Amino acid sequence: MDIVYFAWVRERIGLPKERVETQAVTVMDLVTELKAREPRYEAAFADISALRVALDQELSEFDAPLEGVREVAFFPPMTGG
């Protein structure tokens, strides 16, 4: 599964994209796995309410299942316009 990061999430983690092998069932499970890796992940995911998630380029929720998902994106609330 590919994980992509944008804006300050990308900066805090220090890379735009990575591929992970995971058995995580939901987005939240994946977040828990990532946070356990290194302090920079812990810092990026410290406040989930400040983050948004997209699954295969569609906005989703942290309790959403990951089955069949190819790309997970984490980013702060969007500021377009």
Added chain:
Amino acid sequence: MRVIVQEQAFDFAAEADRFSQGAGGAGAIVTFTGVVRDADAGGLAAMEIEHYPGMTQKALEEIATQAMTRWDLSDALVIHRHGRLEIGAQIMMVATAARHRVAAFEAAEFLMDYLKSRAPFWKKEILASGNTSWVAAKDADEDALNRWSQD
């Protein structure tokens, strides 16, 4: 309906003119353009807009399609830039064409409210001092979305 995501500048007058020519039967055309402003009274040097290439086009098309259907528009246009933009640069534009002005105005506002909070763009301010800071989303922007809820 046209949705364009690009780094380069667009010609607002030419786009508005082309849109107007193509909007046959419409009695009302509304255009809106967002411009980089110096919100920090001389402190801002430029704006850097990051986006999610795989998602942006699709998200904007979904939003524009919703507007087309809900206000029975004869046409809609969304152009949004990314990359580094200097003060005074045009960031984006929307145009809507409808039979009557209320629909054209409402649809344009709807498009703006949605692409502010639901299109995957992130603005970063580059200050004259060299410091940078990500623009935080405002609660007011989220509130603006709620007024379009049809539930």
